Amino acid sequence: MAGLRTAVSRLRRQLATHPAEFPDRGIAEDELAALAAMTIDGVPEIPRLRRSLLLIAGAIGSVSALARGLSDVRDAVELFGPPPRGRG
Incomplete structure (x- = not known):
């Protein structure tokens, strides 16, 4: 949990100081805030963690x-377990 908290905090700071505006910045900020809250409230809900990660990646994925x-946030989320296998 500490690793996720650290990674989320770091990315939130990087995003806050990034000078460029981009269309989905608000989505990234909201989802990072949700992840930060999950790290305070105890053991997070894994599907919710993964959903937030996907939204963040989609929102800032092209900002090199x-x-x-x-990547650090993704690595921290993956420590909670592998993604579920596809249904079929």
């Missing part, structure tokens, strides 16, 4: 200056 921070 934030790629490392996004």
Whole structure:
């Protein structure tokens, strides 16, 4: 949990200081805030963690200056377990 908290905090700071505006910045900020809240409230809901990660990645995935921070958040989320297998 501490690793996720640290990664989310770091990416939130990077995003806050990033000078460029982009269309989905608000989505990224909202989802990072949700992830930060989950790290305070105890053990997070894994599907919700993964959903937030996907939304954040979609929102800032093309901003190369934030790629490392996004990767750190993804790595921290993956520590909670592998993604579910597809249905079929």
